[in-house]
Structures are given as C-alpha cells and as structure tokens.
Amino acid sequence: MSDTADGMDPAVKQTSAELxxxxxxxxxxxxxxxxxxxxxxxxxxxxxxxxxxxxxRCLIGPNGAGKSTxxxxxxxxxxxxxxxxxxxxxxxxxLDPHERIRHGLSIKFQVPSVxxxxxxxxxxxxxxxxxxxxxxxxxxxxxxxxxxxxxxxADVTASALSHGEQQQLEIGMAASLDPDLLLLxxxxxxxxxxxxxxxxxxxxxxxxxxxxxxxxxxxxxxxVAEIADHITVLHQGETFRxxxxxxxEADPEVQRIYLGGETDA
Amino acid sequence: MGVESDxxxxxxxxxxxxxxxHGPNTMGNSRRFWYLFGVVVLLFVFFPLxxxxxxxxxxxxYLSLVLLALSLAVVWGYTGVLSFGQVAFFGVAGYTYGIVAxxxxxxxxxxxxxVVAVGIAALFAAILGYFMFYGGVSDVYVTxxxxxxxxxxxxxxxxxxxxxxxxGEAALGGFNGMPGIPDLALGIGEPFLVFNDTVLFYAALxxxxxxxxxxxxLLNSDYGRVMVAVREDEDRTEMLGYDVKRVKLTVFTxxxxxxxxxxxxxxxxxxxxxxxxxxxxxxxxxxxWVAVGGRKTLLGPIVATIFIERLGLFLSVNVGDWAFVxxxxxxxxxxxxxxxxxxxxxxxxxxxxGDRRGDSDTDDTTDPTGEVIE
Amino acid sequence: xxxxLDLLVQFFPNFASIVLAATGLAIIFGxxxxxxxxxxxFIMVGAFSTSLAYNGGIPFLPIDAxxxxxxxxxxxxxxxxxxxxxxxxxxxxxxxxxxxxxISERTLGRPVVTPLYDRLLDSMVATWGLSLIMVQTFRNVxxxxxxxxxxxxxELSYGNSSIGLYQVLLAGVxxxxxxxxxLVFVRTDYGMRARATIQNESMAQSLGVNTERxxxxxxxxxxxxxGLTGALYTPLLSIEPGLGSVFLVDAFVAVVVGGSxxxxxxxxSGGLLGIVDTxxxxxxxxxxxxxxxxxxxxxxxxxxxxxxxSLVERLRERRLEVD
Numbered sequence: 001m002s003d004t005a006d007g008m009d010p011a012v013k014q015t016s017a018e019l020x021x022x023x024x025x026x027x028x029x030x031x032x033x034x035x036x037x038x039x040x041x042x043x044x045x046x047x048x049x050x051x052x053x054x055x056x057r058c059l060i061g062p063n064g065a066g067k068s069t070x071x072x073x074x075x076x077x078x079x080x081x082x083x084x085x086x087x088x089x090x091x092x093x094x095l096d097p098h099e100r101i102r103h104g105l106s107i108k109f110q111v112p113s114v115x116x117x118x119x120x121x122x123x124x125x126x127x128x129x130x131x132x133x134x135x136x137x138x139x140x141x142x143x144x145x146x147x148x149x150x151x152x153x154a155d156v157t158a159s160a161l162s163h164g165e166q167q168q169l170e171i172g173m174a175a176s177l178d179p180d181l182l183l184l185x186x187x188x189x190x191x192x193x194x195x196x197x198x199x200x201x202x203x204x205x206x207x208x209x210x211x212x213x214x215x216x217x218x219x220x221x222x223x224v225a226e227i228a229d230h231i232t233v234l235h236q237g238e239t240f241r242x243x244x245x246x247x248x249e250a251d252p253e254v255q256r257i258y259l260g261g262e263t264d265a
Numbered sequence: 266m267g268v269e270s271d272x273x274x275x276x277x278x279x280x281x282x283x284x285x286x287h288g289p290n291t292m293g294n295s296r297r298f299w300y301l302f303g304v305v306v307l308l309f310v311f312f313p314l315x316x317x318x319x320x321x322x323x324x325x326x327y328l329s330l331v332l333l334a335l336s337l338a339v340v341w342g343y344t345g346v347l348s349f350g351q352v353a354f355f356g357v358a359g360y361t362y363g364i365v366a367x368x369x370x371x372x373x374x375x376x377x378x379x380v381v382a383v384g385i386a387a388l389f390a391a392i393l394g395y396f397m398f399y400g401g402v403s404d405v406y407v408t409x410x411x412x413x414x415x416x417x418x419x420x421x422x423x424x425x426x427x428x429x430x431x432x433g434e435a436a437l438g439g440f441n442g443m444p445g446i447p448d449l450a451l452g453i454g455e456p457f458l459v460f461n462d463t464v465l466f467y468a469a470l471x472x473x474x475x476x477x478x479x480x481x482x483l484l485n486s487d488y489g490r491v492m493v494a495v496r497e498d499e500d501r502t503e504m505l506g507y508d509v510k511r512v513k514l515t516v517f518t519x520x521x522x523x524x525x526x527x528x529x530x531x532x533x534x535x536x537x538x539x540x541x542x543x544x545x546x547x548x549x550x551x552x553x554w555v556a557v558g559g560r561k562t563l564l565g566p567i568v569a570t571i572f573i574e575r576l577g578l579f580l581s582v583n584v585g586d587w588a589f590v591x592x593x594x595x596x597x598x599x600x601x602x603x604x605x606x607x608x609x610x611x612x613x614x615x616x617x618x619g620d621r622r623g624d625s626d627t628d629d630t631t632d633p634t635g636e637v638i639e
Numbered sequence: 640x641x642x643x644l645d646l647l648v649q650f651f652p653n654f655a656s657i658v659l660a661a662t663g664l665a666i667i668f669g670x671x672x673x674x675x676x677x678x679x680x681f682i683m684v685g686a687f688s689t690s691l692a693y694n695g696g697i698p699f700l701p702i703d704a705x706x707x708x709x710x711x712x713x714x715x716x717x718x719x720x721x722x723x724x725x726x727x728x729x730x731x732x733x734x735x736x737x738x739x740x741x742i743s744e745r746t747l748g749r750p751v752v753t754p755l756y757d758r759l760l761d762s763m764v765a766t767w768g769l770s771l772i773m774v775q776t777f778r779n780v781x782x783x784x785x786x787x788x789x790x791x792x793x794e795l796s797y798g799n800s801s802i803g804l805y806q807v808l809l810a811g812v813x814x815x816x817x818x819x820x821x822l823v824f825v826r827t828d829y830g831m832r833a834r835a836t837i838q839n840e841s842m843a844q845s846l847g848v849n850t851e852r853x854x855x856x857x858x859x860x861x862x863x864x865x866g867l868t869g870a871l872y873t874p875l876l877s878i879e880p881g882l883g884s885v886f887l888v889d890a891f892v893a894v895v896v897g898g899s900x901x902x903x904x905x906x907x908s909g910g911l912l913g914i915v916d917t918x919x920x921x922x923x924x925x926x927x928x929x930x931x932x933x934x935x936x937x938x939x940x941x942x943x944x945x946x947x948x949s950l951v952e953r954l955r956e957r958r959l960e961v962d
Binding site (some may be wrong): 040075076096098101102106107109113114115116117118119122123126127129173174177204 | 290487490491493494497498499501502503504505506508509510543
Binding site (some may be wrong): 413422 | 673690695720733735739752753759760761763765767769771772773775778779804884887888891892895930933936937940941944
C-alpha cells in the first residue's frame with residue numbers, strides 16, 4: 001500500500017473519513033438485506049456487504065460459509081431470494097450478468113475457467129475483442145499476455161498450462177476488461193509459495209496502478225495478510241466480523257468458528 | 266500464425282480475403298487445401314458434362330440438403346445447441362413456398378414464395394428461440410423441446426386432409442401432402458430461367474459455395490469466436506460481458522433461415538411436400554449428417570451429407586431393405602468410436618500417420634501447434 | 640354426469656399407456672443419465688416376442704400350448720424376460736462399451752469406447768442409431784406385420800357406451816407397476832444402490848457400490864419394463880416394426896415433464912398429460928388430443944424444466960421450513 005502525498009496510508013485515510021462523517025465515500029459495491037435460500041437451506045442470510053472504490057477486501061470464512069454464493073449473487077449468476085445489490089450507486093439486482101460486467105464488474109471463478117481447447121492468445125483475445133479493434137487490440141492483448149507472464153506461451157493450448165498458469169490466465173482475462181471491481185474466488189488455491197507471491201504482487205499492482213477494487217476469497221492467512229486492506233469474515237451465511245487483518249487475527253471468536261466451536265455471536 | 270496479426274494496411278485485397286477466411290475455427294488453412302478445394306469446385310462445375318442427367322438432378326437434391334446440414338452445423342457445432350428442429354423450419358418453408366407459389370402464378374409468385382418461406386422459417390425460429398433461450402432453458406431441454414415441436418407440427422399436418430385445410434388454391438393434403446408445387450423461376454410474367462434440372466443444380470451449387478465461404482468468414486470473425494466461446498463455456502463467456510442469450514437466439518434464427526432456404530430448393534426439386542419431411546426419421550437425418558461428418562467443422566457435414574445420401578440411394582437400389590440398418594450402424598459406430606465425427610477423425614489419423622513417419626509437414630503448415638479446433 | 644363418466648373411463652387407458660411407456664425410460668434416464676431413443680423399439684421387441692410366443696413361433700417353448708389366460712400371461716412374461724436380456728446385451732456393448740473395450744484392450748491395448756453414462760446428447764444419437772437398426776432388421780426378418788393376439792375380457796358397459804375391460808384394467812397394471820417400483824427403490828438393496836448412484840456416483844463408488852453392476856441391472860430393468868409394456872399392448876395393436884414410435888413420443892415427453900423422481904414424476908406426468916389428452920380427444924378428436932398433450936408438455940418443459948417431481952420436492956421443503 002503506497003503512501004499518499006501527505007504521507008498517510010490511504011486505507012487509514014479512508015477509514016478516518018468514514019468515521020468522521022459517518023457516510024460511505026465512493027462505495028462501489030453495496031448489498032442490502034441480501035438473502036439466498038436453496039430449498040430449506042439459507043446460504044446467505046440478510047447480508048449488508050459494502051466495498052469502497054479502490055479497496056482491496058478479502059472475504060474469508062469456513063467452508064460452507066457462503067462466500068462463493070455471495071460472489072455469485074453479486075455477478076448475477078444467482079438471483080437473490082431477498083435483498084438488493086448496488087454497484088457504483090445503481091441498483092443492479094435485476095440485471096443479467098453480462099450487463100453487470102459491462103458496468104465494470106469482473107470475476108475469476110473458483111474452478112479456473114479458461115477455454116481449454118483454445119490457445120492462450122485466443123483466450124486473451126475474447127475479453128479484449130469486444131472492447132478494442134485493430135492495433136489497440138493487439139496492444140492490449142500483448143499487455144495482457146505479458147502481465148500474466150504468458151507471452152512465451154501465447155500459442156500453447158490452455159489445457160496444457162499448469163494450474164498456476166491457468167489461474168494467471170484467467171485473472172489476466174478478467175483484468176483485461178478494465179473493471180472497477182474484480183472478484184477473485186480462490187486465486188491461489190493449489191499453488192506453490194512462489195506462485196502465491198506472484199499472484200499477490202499482481203493483485204496489489206493492479207489495485208495500485210489501475211485503481212481496481214478487489215474482493216478476494218481465500219483461505220491462506222499469509223496471503224490475505226499480504227494483500228488485504230480490510231477483511232470480512234462470513235459464517236453460516238452472515239457477516240460475522242469486519243476489520244483489519246490485525247483485528248481479525250486477534251479475535252478469538254474468529255478462531256473458534258474455524259475450529260467449529262460454538263460462538264456467542 | 267501470420268494471419269492473426271492485423272497488418273491489414275499492408276495487405277492487398279487477396280490477403281484480406283485470406284485473413285477473413287482463415288482462423289482456428291475451420292479446417293484447411295493452407296495453400297494446399299485451397300488448391301484441392303479449387304479442384305473439387307471445378308469437378309462440380311463441370312459435373313453435368315460428364316455425368317448422367319439423373320446423377321445431376323440427384324446431386325442437386327443432395328446439395329439442397331447440404332444447406333440443411335450446414336444449418337445444424339452452425340447451430341450445434343458452433344454454439345453448442347443440438348436442435349432436432351431444423352426439419353421444422355425446412356418443412357414450414359417448404360409448405361409456405363408451396364402455398365404462395367401455387368396461389369400466385371408466374372415466376373414472381375415463386376420468388377415471392379422463396380422470400381416469404383425463408384422469412385417465415387426465420388420468424389418461427391426466432392419465436393421458438395426466444396421462448397427457449399430467454400426462458401433460461403438449458404441445452405438438453407432445448408434439444409427435447411425442438412424435438413417435441415417437430416412432433417407437434419407433424420401431428421398437425423397429418424390431419425390436414427379435409428377441404429377446410431385449403432389456403433386459396435393450395436390444399437395442405439394431410440398425410441398425402443401437397444403436390445403440384447411449381448419450380449422456382451426468374452422472370453416477370455414469362456419465366457426466362459426455370460430452376461429445374463441443370464439450372465437447379467447450379468443454383469444449389471452456388472448456394473452451397475456462397476454459404477460455405479460466408480460461414481467460414483463468419484466463424485473466423487470476432488462473432489464466430491464468441492459463438493465458439495458460447496459452445497465451450499457459456500458461463501465464462503457471459504462473465505466476459507457477452508450477451509449469450511442473444512448470441513444463441515441470433516444463430517438459431519439464422520439456422521432457421523438457412524434450413525428454410527434448403528426446404529425451398531428441395532421442394533422445387535420434387536414439386537411436392539408431405540408431413541413425412543417432419544417425421545422422427547427425417548428429424549434425425551441432419552443430426553446423423555453432422556455427427557458423422559464432424560460437428561465442429563463445416564466441410565465434414567457437407568461431405569457426410571452427400572456421402573450418406575448417395576450411399577442411401579445406392580443401398581436402397583442394391584440392398585434395398587438394409588439401407589437404414591447401415592445408416593444406423595454408421596451413426597452408432599461414429600458416436601462410440603469417433604465422437605468428434607468422421608472428418609476430424611480422419612484428420613487426426615492423417616496427422617498420427619504423419620507423426621509416425623517423422624514427417625512434420627502434414628496438412629496445415631501455418632500453425633505451429635496444429636489445428637486448434639477439433 | 641354422463642360426460643364425466645365418459646372422460647373418466649377414457650382417462651384410464653390414456654393414463655396407462657403413458658405411465659407404462661414411460662417407466663422404463665424414466666429409470667434409465669434417472670439413474671444412468673442415458674436417454675434411450677430406442678425405447679420404442681424395446682417395446683416393439685416385447686410385442687413381437689409376445690406375438691411369437693403366443694402363436695407358437697418360438698422353438699422349444701410351446702407357450703401356445705398353455706390353456707386360457709395363462710397362455711397370454713406366459714407369452715407376456717416371456718417377452719418381458721427376453722427384452723430384459725436384450726437390454727443387458729445392449730448395455731454391455733453400446734451403453735458401457737464394455738465388450739468393445741474388452742476386445743480392444745486385448746488387440747490395441749487401450750479402450751476405444753467411453754461409456755454413455757451422463758452423456759445425454761451422445762446417448763440420444765447412439766440409441767437413435769440402434770433404433771434405426773432394430774426397426775429395419777425386424778422388418779427384414781419378420782416382414783411388415785405379425786399375427787396379433789386376441790383381446791381378453793370383453794367389453795365393459797357404462798351409460799350409453801362401452802369400452803374394452805382390458806384397457807381399463809391396464810390402468811390398474813400401471814398403478815401396480817408404479818407401486819412395485821416404489822417398493823423396489825425403497826426396500827431392496829438394488830434400490831438403495833440405485834438411489835445412491837443417482838445422488839452421487841463417485842461417492843457411491845467410494846462407498847463400495849459396484850456402479851457398473853447397478854447400471855447393468857438398471858438397464859435390464861428398464862428394458863424389461865419396456866418389454867412388459869409391449870407385451871401388455873400386444874392385444875391392442877397391429878404388430879408391425881414401427882409400432883414403437885408412438886410409445887417413444889409419449890414416454891419421452893412424460894419422462895421430461897415428470898422430472899428426476901421415477902415414481903412421483905411418472906405418476907404426475909402420466910396423470911396430467913393423460914387428463915389433457917382425454918379432454919381434448921373427447922371434444923376435438925384424437926389428433927387434437929395428441930397435439931394438446933404435446934403443447935402442454937412444451938409449456939411445462941419450458942416453465943418447469945426440473946420436472947413436476949421437483950415441484951413436489953419444493954413443497955416438501957417448504958413444509959419443513961415452516962416447522
């Protein structure tokens with residue numbers, strides 16, 4: 001996290017502004033009373049989840065807490081049973097996923113979803129071809145390839161890539177849409193320590209240089225500590241805690257929900 | 266892949282044409298392919314000179330059916346929607362053409378029939394497509410729905426035998442169908458070009474060529490890549506900002522129009538149409554042609570249609586009762602052993618043989634990783 | 640009141656034909672994820688076997704020598720058995736590819752066929768091929784028709800009209816088949832294994848369920864039911880190789896409309912579609928009845944793609960929630 005001109009940590013500065021006025025500045029994403037039921041199971045229960053522009057938010061919680069479901073509700077892959085979703089001030093609850101994407105949302109799925117039978121270059125072309133033509137397209141494709149570290153493998157079929165490379169590719173594709181908010185569902189699952197560092201650097205770079213807000217679902221606490229501005233803990237479909245990494249790590253209730261014990265919350 | 270980068274400014278018109286027709290979504294990107302293609306086209310062009318008239322008229326029938334096969338190839342192979350309903354659009358167009366051409370005499374009537382028939386087929390496809398895709402019906406149920414729609418149409422047409430089922434001069438005719446459908450013709454008042462025999466052959470050949478080249482250009486364009494992306498992973502494609510429902514609807518409508526054109530040409534050949542064109546067997550034929558030929562290619566279905574139909578004729582003349590058994594066996598064997606179809610299977614065989622001989626120069630020389638599309 | 644009785648009486652055979660035709664297909668679809676488009680031909684095998692057995696066409700099996708009703712019942716049971724065995728053969732060669740793979744392992748060193756389980760579209764195309772083969776082969780071997788079988792039991796009069804008692808009884812048979820299936824699924828080992836496999840195949844395998852044997856048994860059961868349907872309808876039909884296609888349409892539509900639960904789904908769709916067909920046939924004639932049935936099916940598939948049985952599931956869950 002880089003310092004601002006007056007030497008203050010921008011994340012802290014935002015929080016101060018919030019505390020001072022009690023009003024959210026530049027809220028890019030806000031859910032209100034979001035609820036999702038599957039038959040008898042309530043996966044997401046009355047969730048008010050908000051993200052600031054340019055913020056790097058991590059979403060953590062035990063398995064089955066509803067993290068992916070929440071992301072799917074934001075993208076529109078799932079429709080809520082109750083509640084609304086707002087993006088950059090507009091309500092997007094009724095919009096189709098592709099419309100939300102065009103508003104500036106983007107997602108990398110939990111299971112890496114690249115086009116297995118297409119080459120890396122053709123994969124990268126798909127998001128970009130809608131947005132640019134001619135030489136601009138070539139440039140953006142080249143940029144996306146080099147940012148993913150896959151320029152040398154541009155003509156390799158995506159199925160031949162390693163798991164880590166596929167993650168990089170999909171993140172690159174999602175980022176090439178130039179979104180305002182990028183949702184990453186487990187970007188480092190199954191990756192080595194070095195690969196995790198690469199991805200962490202990539203994320204913080206995109207966040208700083210292109211001012212993209214992030215919501216990252218992850219389990220690796222070191223990874224989360226490295227990248228997060230703020231953390232939201234989800235448990236049994238509800239927002240359990242929110243705060244900085246230090247606050248969350250110090251909270252015994254959070255430890256307990258991971259270990260499966262009873263809580264007072 | 267030299268054709269990938271867009272240095273269009275430095276390329277002449279031929280180069281731009283080549284760029285439009287080449288890409289990962291179709292087979293045959295090398296010069297050798299185009300030479301071969303040219304030879305085949307010439308063989309077809311001179312077909313009437315060295316074949317019997319009966320062979321020529323048979324071939325014009327097969328060429329009309331190729332359009333039907335291509336309509337399914339586009340919808341199934343390139344957007345992932347298996348439609349059993351292409352014959353519905355084929356049949357609707359055939360009947361519509363018959364009704365218009367019988368009622369409006371003269372060549373203008375037949376032209377009007379062609380336009381209205383294709384238009385109605387497209388409209389029907391659009392309505393059905395909207396109903397299915399915008400209703401969020403998943404792919405398997407789309408297949409089932411298209412099959413049921415064909416059944417409904419067939420059942421309906423079967424019982425149109427009475428006099429009340431006559432539109433103007435054209436009686437729908439129930440089981441027995443509608444005879445006396447005039448040939449498609451050009452002219453005003455007096456026809457100066459009637460589409461039968463050799464003329465129909467060249468018309469069908471031209472239609473197939475234009476459609477094939479047009480589809481090649483479409484499939485290798487940006488839109489074609491989106492179509493393939495929809496086939497491969499709908500959700501991912503939606504999340505890249507593409508309106509997947511609209512893509513499916515558009516392609517499905519186009520497929521309906523193409524099937525309709527096929528229907529009109531076919532009806533012009535026989536001057537007759539009946540509900541048997543909408544039977545379960547008829548509905549399965551395009552699926553057989555495309556599955557056997559290779560559903561993710563264009564050439565495969567073209568070759569397979571002509572081959573299977575010609576084989577069917579040969580079998581029914583010589584072996585009579587076993588024609589459908591052979592058809593069925595063919596389908597079974599292809600699906601079980603070569604699920605990608607005959608042509609891709611052959612292509613894989615060719616490159617496998619090439620690899621075995623240590624020969625790197627097989628078919629496509631421009632792409633270092635070989636054909637991307639299966 | 641007379642119309643009501645009319646409709647009710649006509650409903651029974653319609654209900655029966657849909658349910659009987661559908662159950663075999665539903666089992667195979669629900670448990671194995673295979674759509675058997677040759678289902679109509681399996682029914683045809685049942686009808687042909689019944690006719691042949693009844694009329695003394697089967698060597699070494701003098702069923703035609705049995706007295707009275709047992710002759711018909713004997714022929715029908717024989718037919719169901721034959722069809723089940725045939726289904727087993729089909730499962731081993733085409734559906735699972737076990738036989739071709741066994742051969743290719745020993746010649747080429749690798750399997751050549753991927754099983755058709757859960758490959759809905761491929762199974763449709765493959766079984767369609769099988770269907771073409773079967774119809775034409777039967778036509779070539781047995782000709783265009785076989786001698787029929789007399790309808791047992793005579794007429795049942797009601798009000799001003801009458802109907803064959805046999806047709807009405809078939810509704811009872813259909814209900815009996817559904818009940819028997821329910822018991823099989825709930826009370827037998829096989830039933831439990833089958834349900835486990837529907838839920839989660841890999842889980843079932845890791846729990847030691849021999850899914851391969853479950854699939855074999857399932858396909859044989861589904862085929863046997865198809866054969867039984869063909870057998871039961873032999874007295875009512877002209878025995879020709881194409882007789883399967885009407886059944887296929889009804890079965891197919893009913894299975895899709897019914898949804899994943901074999902018993903509940905078939906019961907509901909048989910009932911609903913049977914009612915629609917009966918109503919429209921009564922007023923506008925048989926064609927109208929069929930068209931109405933198909934159109935209602937289209938609407939139901941579009942708006943309730945998970946099938947009618949999924950509505951039942953949702954109702955059940957909602958009641959659980961309230962508690």
